[in-house]
Amino acid sequence: DTGVSQDPRHKITKRGQNVTFRCDPISEHNRLYWYRQTLGQGPEFLTYFQNEAQLEKSRLLSDRFSAERPKGSFSTLEIQRTEQGDSAMYLCASSTTGGAGGNTIYFGEGSWLTVV
């Protein structure tokens, strides 16, 4: 399967612990996005990369959140000192730039985080 893959799919953690999620985009896609989604809401943009450069960060992305894409391929999203309000599904997505259908953004299955 060559879609966007995310790991882990589910994570339960205690408040105050750190968690890290990984995303592997579609192989030829140079843009990678992180979104957060809570129940009954649409996804909210967090940050995006073009290759290894992080080009935009939402104000939602507090200092406890950090994302990296060191080699322009996979990405990690780390949440430090988790809070109960961080409980959500974290979605990764990828796209190419330009070309027919190049703007289409494909989402992974998401990583569910529950902070207890």
Place this chain on the structure above:
Amino acid sequence: GQNIDQPTEMTATEGAIVQINCTYQTSGFNGLFWYQQHAGEAPTFLSYNVLDGLEEKGRFSSFLSRSKGYSYLLLKELQMKDSASYLCAGDSAGNMLTFGGGTRLMVKP
């Protein structure tokens, strides 16, 4: 920034036609996406409109009016499996999507 509005819930009957509306107020608007999302799953791409007009893809069609800041998704010959949330998203520079809250469609027999 962008502001995307769509109805929270809709109900329709199997075999019928349903139209889900979306209005947007944007800066730097490039185009408009529609995604389908089943409960607990990732959003899946349905359509992307850049130009005004109607684009048809099988049972699903999407319409855009840039001057009115308005789009709709039209679903024909509804099937039970079409019960899902439908997400409208505005696309701005860098393909950063701003999503509406989603419209939960319930298809009844």
